[in-house]
Amino acid sequence: MALVNNAKCVGMIEAIQDHLPALYFVFSRGRTELLAEELSREWDFLLPEEKKRVAELMEKAEQVTPGLFGGRRKHLRRLLMQGIGYHHAGLSPALKELVETLYEARLVFVLFCTETFAVGINFPAASTVFDATRKWDGRNHRGLLNREFFQMAGRAGRRGFDKVGHVYVNIDEKFPEQTGFFDEDKVEPVHGRLVISPNTALSLLHWKTEAEIERYLSQNLAVYQNNRETASLTEELEAIEEKIYILRKNFCTDKDGPTCPLLREKLKKELNRLRNRKRRHKPEVPGRIVEIKSILAQPGKGCLHHDCRDAHDEITALVERKKELVRRNRQLKKFAVDYHKEFHRMCALLEKLGFIQGKTLLPRGLFALHVHVQEILVTELVFSGILREAEPAETAAILAGIDYEPGRDEVVLPGAYNMDNVALLRNELLDAGVPEQLCRWSPLPGPLAEGWYNNSTFDDLQKRCNLHEGDIFSIIRREIDVLRQIERAAGEDYSFRQAMHDIRGKLDRDEVAVLI
Structure with missing residues (x-):
């Protein structure tokens, strides 16, 4: 290299x-x-x-x-x-x-x-x-x-x-x-991270028993890794404590006393520092110099202190390692996730929003069970009537913004629909306690999906924005996937399911179509 x-x-x-x-x-x-x-x-x-x-x-x-x-x-x-x-x-x-x-x-x-x-x-x-x-x-x-x-x-x-x-x-x-x-x-280890999403909570409630839910929350990879590292840290800390205890047996009763050669060497170094011109005029220095001189004036112990020195150096290194382990242990505790609390918090939110009642999934919950991206927002767009009442091109524009975060400098020319009703619904959900990351939507890409639905060419879309062509492709492909999820969630609501299917068919064409 x-x-x-x-x-x-x-x-x-x-x-x-x-x-x-x-x-x-x-x-x-x-x-x-x-x-x-x-x-x-x-x-x-x-x-x-x-x-x-x-x-x-x-x-x-x-x-x-x-x-x-x-x-x-x-x-x-x-x-x-x-x-x-x-x-x-x-x-x-x-x-x-x-x-x-x-x-x-x-x-x-x-x-x-x-x-x-x-x-x-x-x-x-x-x-x-x-x-x-x-x-x-x-x-x-x-x-x-x-x-x-x-x-x-x-x-x-x-x-x-x-x-x-x-x-x-x-x-x-x-x-x-x-x-x-x-x-x-x-090389940093890869750590598991379980996210209790609305779909996760709904799936557990619908498909799992109480015992299975408990096992899922307490025996997942993230918990296993955290517990394993915590146990490893505890074991190493205990080994360090034991080693320090054994090393301290090398010290005699005069350790750190005025006759101890180790302490006297340390004091001599301190005395040289205090005599430095920069430190000499500090008010506390003269008194400390007198104190050190009085200790050094006493006769030192004439022993071979190599074992003491080696033990002292090794203990110093072990103490530093112990500090590192204690810091890491604190980090693990700080960032450890209580998945039981996360699960119950999500269930409380879903119950408040009318998705569940106890362990029973209500119509909203049964719908969201089949949605895997921004499931609360997508479900509310359907149950509020916004998607059912919208024109097909408007629906395409709305769904293009699901889970989309625009970059700072992204620009898209406006389309035919203002989508204020979606922004209002989103704000109501945020006010109801839905976290921002579970209610992510932007109107910015809407005009691109609207144009594509209305048979614009890909070149036309590029002229309407400053996005890279790969980003435009991703926007429409993600929407196609969301539409497929909504179709599945619609179940026996054949007319709505067919409407979503038709929109998906209009979008899945030309450059955007994925050939398998």
Whole structure:
């Protein structure tokens, strides 16, 4: 692994040109495109016959998906013809597949990518490059975890091609702590986390006995891991206490007394510090100097104190370790989740909202039992009459915003529907005590789903917003999944179920359709 200080990507690639292809990890979508463009001004990696092969594969992909390189992706065609590419969640699935195909065929020599490329896609490289070791996690900028770093760095080294993989890290001099670096022995463990969602509570009440619910809440992975780590910490703390007790037997009765050689050495060091010019004029210093001199004036014990010193040093190290363990134990207790309390709290909320009565699921609860995303909000949209009374295109617009959190700079041109009734319903649910994360909805993507329902082209949708095409694709695919859940939940309400089915059919077309 090599560290490079504030290198531009062109200089970085020049330095590692003998170790390509490279996956160049960047922690923002826009920067992957920016760096790819920057590199393309000075590098062209492909031979004429390789360019011909790239052109053939691109033409084949465009035959399946016309307009593949339209809009903001026009420049990507030129980049790929130079053996340079970028890959992030904002690309359409068809474009991501093409970039992956070209990379796998060894026709992309430098691929600028976000960390999602390192998860679930087995495309190794001769080298991996880190543009930085800090990233935005949705709340603030932080350094990469050991686990994250090695997940990406592990892509370096192609079986059958490379004897070793090379990892290069661009270090920003503004953050010198980045050079502390990553340790494979300190990879953070993955911890289980059970979320008691409305659907979880409804499913337990409907399908499980009291004994089974108790077992589920008290014997899940998260509880097991917490209990196991707590037991391990307790065991180590007991072992440390016992070892300290045994080590203290090395000390004689004069330990820490005026004749003890260990104490006298410590006092001599303190005396030298107190005589320092900077400390000399402090009012408490003269008295302390006199006190130390009086102790040292007494005769010291003429013993060999090596065993005492070794025991003292070992005890000091053990005490530090004990402090670490106590801190970790406090953390475990602080963040341990009482799943019984969470379950009963959720049941109380569902009863207040009219989803259940005791253990019995009421009509709202039976409906929500089949919904797995924002189940309270989706159910209330149906039972309040909003979805039943809405026009099909309006329903498409409403459901596009389910579980959607818009980015700071996202812009979508307004559609035909204001959806104020949905915003009002959401506020009523929040006032009734429904947590924000269980009532997530935004009107922003609505006009895109409305347009798509009304047979707009994908290019039309891109012109109505500044979202990446991959994000538009995800919005409509998520809505299709929500519609499928509502159909299942509708049960014997055939007319409503058919209405949702028809909307889903209108949305599941052209670029958005997933071919299986």
